[in-house]
Amino acid sequence: MLELFIGMMKEEWRIHSTMFGSFSFAMFPVMIFGIAFMGSFLLPLMRTALPSGNLALVIHANFLLLGFMVGAFGLLAGEVMNRRFGQASLLSYSARSLPLPERFIFLNFVIKDTVYYFFLWVFPFGLGYIAASPFTGVTLLQALLLLLTLTLSFLFGLCVIFFLSAVYARSKRALWLLVLVLGSGWGTLAVVTGMNPALLFPPLLLYSSFTLVNLLVSCAILIVLFGASIMLFSPEYSGPAKKFTNAFAPLVQNLSFFPHPPLAAKDMIDMYRSGSVVGQTLFSFLIPLGVIWFFLSLLGRYLPPHGLLFMFAILTGVIGSTMYTWVTMFDTFGPYACLPVAVSTLIESKITSFSLLQLVPAVFIAVVATLSGELLYLIPAAVLCLSVSFYSVAVTVWLTGLSPSVLVYDVKVLFTYIVVVGIALTILTGLAFASPDYAFVSVILIMPAWLVVRKAKVKWDAVDPAGF
Template sequence: MSLHWTLFRGMLAEEWRLHTELFGGRRFAVFPLLVTALAAGTAWFLSLTEVTVATVAAGLHGLAFAFGLHTGSIGFVGRDAMENLLGDITMLVFSGRTLPVSRRTLLSVFLVKDIVYYGVLFLLPLTVAVAPLAYARDPALLARLPLLWATTTATFLFGAAVTFAFVGLSTRGLPGRVVGLLAAAAVGLAWAAGVDVGGATPYALYADPSLATAAIAVAPSVALAIVGLYAYDPSVRSGVRTTDAAFGRWRRRLGDDTGLWTKSLLDLHRSSGGIWKVLFSGGVLFAVSAALIFLTESVTGVEPSIGLSFGAILGLTAFTTYNWLTQFDDPDDYLIYPVGVADAFAAKFRAFLVLAVPNGLAYFALAVVWFGADPAHVAVGAVLLVGIELYLFGLTVALAGLQPNEFLFDSVLFAAFGAAVAAALVPVLIVSLVVTPVSTTLLGALAAAALLLGAVGVAVYRRAVPRWERRLLA
């Protein structure tokens, strides 16, 4: 027990030190307060509508699940699976190479550390932010906030455990991958057949708290975490990877004068996971969108607009796609080559258009075919998706340049980003989720707003590039 406690404290200190060194102690220390303020403002706004606390709670569980999936999927960034869980920045998780500590012990403590760390840093502020809405609807609901925090934290564990298990199974080669895919297919078929899959999640515990639902809700997460820990084979190592000289061929086919567009696409293609990373990120957002939309319908009794809802939410694929396109870049590297900084941003924009827009539209088409939608809503939803993607691209470039991964926990930049995203997305989501029927006039207004958002995104991007160029050349 003392060993586990020592490892746990060390990993917590390491995580905190990493973030404070990246973003500055004060700017990062106020991050939970910022999350609380932004979420509380959103909750207050929702209190002016007919949205219930139950709907907000369902949305928070969906958000926690997506966050958990993202945390667990870090292992998919590299084919070295858990060895590349956090690269070279978290040394304790790799200390099994040099110290008499088993890899499974380190990984289990690491998982617990993530649950505690992000449960306090991220999920607790979100729970506190629900208080104004709960008080406005029914003060007695305030007593359920501790349960909400517990179940959203358990949902985060569930999401992390899902991809944690897939990572472990992937180290067992083709048989392990087949087992994982068959398990996922079985769950999908059960859901499609009308089985109450949600009854085996922590959300069921929040909806109907009891010892029985607690056992049922927690058991899958624990089982998946155990599968990940024991399926993981620490002896697996990636073989030597080789590739052909494809740069010239790709460049000729793309008609790329500078070669920077080609470089961006090849960097992503040759990285572990390749372009599948982009598709996986879109798939996660698609699943979260479906869960949020149908949970909202079950709670409110209002049938959301499939076209508008999926169009708005899938527009968020823009941020993850731009992250993947820039994860290999150090802005200073471009200064040693005879290319302009503006050329580097232009290449990222072209690569973004080639990857993000088709990826989002493909999942949007899947949603329309699968769930059905009114043709007018489909048309406006598609415009919304592209407009929001362009808006988020311009916003991210303006705030973070070529390093979007490093500003997520910078309180100042995150506040600006969150406020700008909320201003564009929250009104659209309210209309798409709770307004029925959506009038022709309102559909026209949404289409015009989508076009405006796209234009604003492109304009912001163009104004931001000269500023980043001056900063990098200073």
């Protein structure tokens, strides 16, 4: 097992270092360390707006969300082996040629991803906070406790999403039943106790009051979720064989008003037949945003009356912009290189498909506004959400072209994205908090987004297609 684990770790490093360059990728955890170190000095200023308990809640929620995003690779057991690895001869494909059980390989794969991303994201952040503790008046034990609880938050996100996706691979009906039961239990607990159940999040309880019992309970829950996920794993598709009629020609006709109907039709068919429309919407959009809403609702009394909905609309727009990765994950430019298709043409098509998917965040904001009793602010919140989403995706296209996954781990790309998008979001947040009507100012972002996409198409047409 150790030999297979080490081989997978080396493989993961080689993939990332080949994509981004060894130095650039190695600097990524250093950047996370720097952000945490410098951010620690802003804590006294932040505490003037939010109590320390709510700051801890926000940080733990972020690392729970990180676990969700990392664990989302398990949407379907078959997707992990086929979509992620394709035809590459990776160790995770060795079950096809070596006498190694699929579950054994998958167990190593999950442990490898857990350890790998812990040292890539969680440990550098905690280390930055620990390094700043002598200058911020935080004791070493408090800093170490935060590293422990953030690690547990990350593991909770990863194990929960992995467990749900394993159930999803076995039976979609079982997943929806489980979600219904958990949602009903959550709502019942909130009504009976009169408190937000997010406050009962085990790592948060451990951080606020460290006891051996709380630590053991947190670890026990993680072990149960992880063990159940591995036991439920099946490399074989459990459903009946699927047969699809030829939907391409009719879909091209229905999408004739698009700039490139055949390419848009291909994107729609890819997402539908792979199950990504349902899987990605559930695991990469609805569940993360649902968790964010529950945690953000605890901060409502510190925001303007409409501030919570508008802040959530901005976050929904940012996460909604990641739908661009949904339409670019099925193919690369290589197969198109022998056809009279330019990179800019593919970018136009992907943005068109992305625009169709923006119905999901728009409907989601409408549901949230209705359930929260703020239907009056639905239109400005929806405008704010979609403006942020299109602006963010324009920056993503400019920086990454048809390879948006580069955005996460290339230091230069990530830093540029944070600055360019962060400045706009900060200004919009301030305006939206000042007055709901100012949310309509976000429409101005459409103009720079259009200009950025134009520059992106020129930029990526000039890049060697072999780079894709």
